[in-house]
Amino acid sequence: MSEASGLAAALAGIASLKTAEAPDAKSGCQGLHTVGREAIVEVGRVFREAGYMLEMLTALDMRAAEQAMHVVYQFNRFGAPDRHRVRVVVPAGEAVPSLADLFGSANWYEREAFDMLGVRFDGHPYLVRILTEEGADYHPLLKDFGVAPAAAEEAAGG
Amino acid sequence: MAELIQIASDEDRDTFYLNMGPQHPSTHGVLRLRLHLKGERILSAEPIIGYSHRAHEKMAENRNYIQFLPNPSRVDYLSGMIYSIGYCQAIEKAIGLEVPERAEYIRVICNELNRISSHLLWFGTFLLDLGGVTPFLYCFDDREKILDLLDLVSGSRLTYCYGRFGGLVNDVTDDFLEGTARFCTAFRERLREYDRLVTQNVIFRNRTIGVGVMRPELAQQFGITGPCLRAMGMARDVRRDEPYGIYDRFEFDIPTRTASDCFDRYLVRIAEMEQSMRIVEQALAKLPDGPIMAKKIPRKIAPAKGEYYFAVESARGHFGMFIVSDGSEIPYRIHLRTPSFANLSTMRTVLPGTLLADTVSILGSIDIVLPEIDR
Amino acid sequence: MGRIKEIAKGARSLIGSMGVTLKHLKDEPVTVEYPAERAPISPLQRNAIRLIEKEETPGSHNCIACLQCEKICPSNCISITGYRPEGLAMKRPETFDLNFALCSECGLCLDVCPTATLGYTKVYDKAGYTRADFFHDLLEEYRETEEQVVEHLREADRRKKAEREAKRKAEAEAKAKEAGDAQ
DSSP: OHHHHHHHHHHHTOOOOOOOOOOOOOOOSEEHHHHHEHHHHHHHHHHHHHHHHHEEEEEEHOOOOHSSEEEEEEEEEEEOOEEEEEEEETTTTOOOOTTTTTTTTHHHHHHHHHHHHEEETTOOOOOOOOSSOOTTTOOOSSSSSOOOHHHHHHHOOO | OTTEEEESSSSOOOOOEEEESSSGGGGGGSSSSEEEEEEEEEEEEEEOOTTTTOOHHHHHHOOOOOTTTTSSSHSSSTTTHOOOOOOHHHHHHTTOOOOHHHHHHHHHHHHHHHHHHHHHHHHHHHHTTTTOHHHHHHHHHHHHHHHHHHHHHHHSSSSSSOOEEEEEOOOOOHHHHHHHHHHHHHHHHHHHHIIIIIIOOHHHHHHTTTOOOOOOHHHHHEEEEEETTTTOOOOOOOHSSOOOOOGGSOOOOOOOOOSSSSSHHHHHHHHHHHHHHHHHHHHHHOOSSSSSBOOOOOOOOOSSEEEEEEEEHHHHHHEEEEEOOOOOSSSSEEEEEEEEEHHHHTTHHHHHTHHHHHHHHHHTTTTOOOOHOOO | HHHHHHHHHHHHHHHHHHHHHGEEEEEEOOOOTTTSSOOOOOOTTTOOOOEEESSSSSTOOOOOOOHHHHHHHTTTOEEEEEEEOOTTTSSEEEEEEEEEETTOOOHHHHHHOOOEEEEEEEEEOOOOSSSSEEEEEEEETTTTTHHHHHHHHHHHHHHHHHHHHHHHHHHHHHHHHHHHHHH
């Protein structure tokens, strides 16, 4: 229990971090936070020192509603889940500091987020596409990346 | 072919780059490893993935929740049942749908059978990678029996679409229940045989003991889950830590080992098959009568606006679904957190310093399924 | 000395493994000589869909061209056009095509079918040289009898309508009689 309260205290020390009200069970999370992008490395360090792993990292295309991308980090510890979802809102086209120095898994997760949604990560050692082809000029999970209808695909022999 | 082996510099003719895969038989699908070698020893390794990327996450954004049902089992085709049912459970939790008891028990039976079949395929191919052809044939014989059983209830052999929101498509038959009970009895004997055939084998032991040790700090750094984590001595399993479905009603152990080498990862999986059988037998004994579909299923499947995360334990580790709903019938975003993705990314740290021949056993021992990594 | 020990250990493990293999020599084969023999398939096995023939009226199916299956199909592999024959309450399909090359055998179309007309074929080893080989015309076997079936349905509809009319008439009469009795 002291570990958890230590974490809470450390998180409270980060100025731009805002913690939402206790989420309901459906969300699958124990803590929801929003943080300014300049502080995300600090947040990552707090979680790392508390023994948490970076369970998931992805981005959401919220450009239609907010002209911004959301980068979602999910930290969890081993054992009974204590899942914290940390969100960084970043204006479309701007970069977020990389967590690759803190978490080995962030290296690939950030590459995936870059590949799929075009979010750039400052300080990433090797930010190249990971799943789609090299040199592609698209980011498939952006909302304006259309899908060819099945009929067109069929006609094109795809 | 000219670029397959590349000498790095003229002064140092011992150092070169080797491209392993993407069509190498021991890369389990289409993984490419770019190895920087000095002689037989690996200086650096870079896994290159994405060859079987099918854009499942994009597909999710272009169809409604029901139409996404066939997809999860194709993400990881070896534990398709766990993925397919896991997706149903995720949505059921999001919309607050109760599942009848009987369906819950059948789900557990099918999940655990699927886990055994996945481990069996891993076991066979792992031994094949190390040069043992015989166990492969035995494993496929046993696995075939499971596939037949699952075919009996779900109608498919590999890419199941058995779960539905609120229950299952078909009820189980007596054939299935008897067959499963028979399989469990026969398989116990088979496991003992495997032990004699493989675990005691000198060549196998020499090629796995002390090979590919993952240091414990890697677990936190990379978010390793599943049998790889349990071989590090951490008894972590989503079925125990955050029970989903009715997993809290079963007695089972979480097998662990401590050396975290290829041999331990092998032993953990063998022990896990035994535990899965325990769960299947308990579920068979307790299987209640009743309906297999919930009575009131909403016509429109549309979780309330918000974000949901649901995790299940697949045969390879922690499989999480991050579902973002905007309140409509079509998901705003579904992100799949797949266990092999994190497990494979450790290879950049684990492989350097090992021998080229050990690459095959290390890669084999973490049980990667490339379509699940590429999604 | 160490070497001898190692050889002994190796020999022991070899003999142990060989023992397992030898034990299985007397086993019955678990494989069948495909395609001469075929293993039995599951009664529920999913393959290409078909329209189930109605038992009471051979040569007919129950499809009412409601397009539910076309709508739910995740891979858009079903295309149906319906028409309404004169004097019939329900629609009938004019074309019912399945592009099996796209089908993922998820079974969602069977789930939504309101008349339970869809079922699976038993052909699991279909192969072809072109994509056109996988276009299934599900109405093929029903085309010849369609006119008869429609005539039959029309007859049934007419009968039903007549029955309804008769019933309504009887009810009206009964009511009138009741009213008369009350007075």
